[in-house]
Amino acid sequence: xxxSKEIKVREKQELTSPAEQTxxxxxxxxxxxxxxxxxEITLLADIPGVKSEKLNIDLRDNILxxxxxxxxxxxxxxEDVLIEYETGRFYRQFTLSEVIDQNKIDAKLGDGxxxxxxxxxEKAAPRRIAIKAA
Amino acid sequence: xxxxxxxxxxxxxxxxxxxxLERMKRQMDRLMEGFTGPxxxxxxxxxxxxxxxxxAESFFIRAELPGVVAADLDIQATSNTVGISxxxxxxxxxxxARWHRREREAGKFSRIIAMPSEINPDQVDASLNNxxxxxxxxxxxxxxxxxxxxx
Numbered sequence: 001x002x003x004s005k006e007i008k009v010r011e012k013q014e015l016t017s018p019a020e021q022t023x024x025x026x027x028x029x030x031x032x033x034x035x036x037x038x039x040e041i042t043l044l045a046d047i048p049g050v051k052s053e054k055l056n057i058d059l060r061d062n063i064l065x066x067x068x069x070x071x072x073x074x075x076x077x078x079e080d081v082l083i084e085y086e087t088g089r090f091y092r093q094f095t096l097s098e099v100i101d102q103n104k105i106d107a108k109l110g111d112g113x114x115x116x117x118x119x120x121x122e123k124a125a126p127r128r129i130a131i132k133a134a
Numbered sequence: 135x136x137x138x139x140x141x142x143x144x145x146x147x148x149x150x151x152x153x154x155l156e157r158m159k160r161q162m163d164r165l166m167e168g169f170t171g172p173x174x175x176x177x178x179x180x181x182x183x184x185x186x187x188x189x190a191e192s193f194f195i196r197a198e199l200p201g202v203v204a205a206d207l208d209i210q211a212t213s214n215t216v217g218i219s220x221x222x223x224x225x226x227x228x229x230x231a232r233w234h235r236r237e238r239e240a241g242k243f244s245r246i247i248a249m250p251s252e253i254n255p256d257q258v259d260a261s262l263n264n265x266x267x268x269x270x271x272x273x274x275x276x277x278x279x280x281x282x283x284x285x
Contacts, residue, residue, distance in 0.1 A: 112266065
């Protein structure tokens with residue numbers, strides 16, 4: 001992917017109909033890439049400003065929830081001159097159709113990008129049942 | 135003149151008639167803010183979007199650049215502009231991957247930000263943390279506010 005096209009401005013997408021939030025603040029939908037191979041599903045999400053300790057990944061009942069809180073980077077003595085983007089929580093949910101091996105989920109966070117690897121459960125090997133003569 | 139008395143601008147920086155209009159617009163925006171909460175200014179339409187803040191000593195430029203590494207960033211400063219350019223690369227994945235979603239974009243970007251006052255281009259400090267670029271630009275000596283004591 002080393003094409004030389006220019007990146008277009010895309011405003012951060014604000015979440016419009018979330019389940020009601022208990023904490024005040026804006027909630028954004030991160031942009032994601034999702035691809036699948038025979039063994040695993042990989043999810044890449046852009047969550048700039050989220051520290052690893054503020055990132056929460058939850059998988060239950062086939063619903064994957066990613067929540068990341070962003071602390072404002074500004075110090076208290078700073079005055080706004082031009083504000084083009086806002087910061088807030090990142091939140092996105094996915095329904096997974098495959099059965100995921102929960103123990104082998106791997107999450108890496110670097111340069112504001114989350115890489116989540118969800119290995120599929122290996123198909124149960126057919127077991128042969130020997131029948132003993134009575 | 136009445137405008138000047140209302141809003142108390144001690145001097146015109148330029149005699150450009152549009153500058154006056156521009157100022158008027160800004161004043162209106164500020165008025166609107168009082169009624170409707172923070173007024174959403176239209177952005178410049180150039181990637182990356184920035185937030186510019188200032189303290190008495192310096193300006194702070196912040197931009198969200200997830201997935202951009204420091205080596206692919208180029209920051210240049212003159213006495214009144216700061217240029218941010220670079221490339222966002224998304225490494226190729228396994229060939230037999232089947233894609234479900236592709237929302238993240240790769241490509242080049244370049245933006246020049248005009249600073250509100252003169253800066254010191256020799257004292258520019260940039261850092262990249264968790265996908266957020268912070269550029270700290272020190273104001274030129276002449277542009278720093280000075281405490282004037284009243285006798």
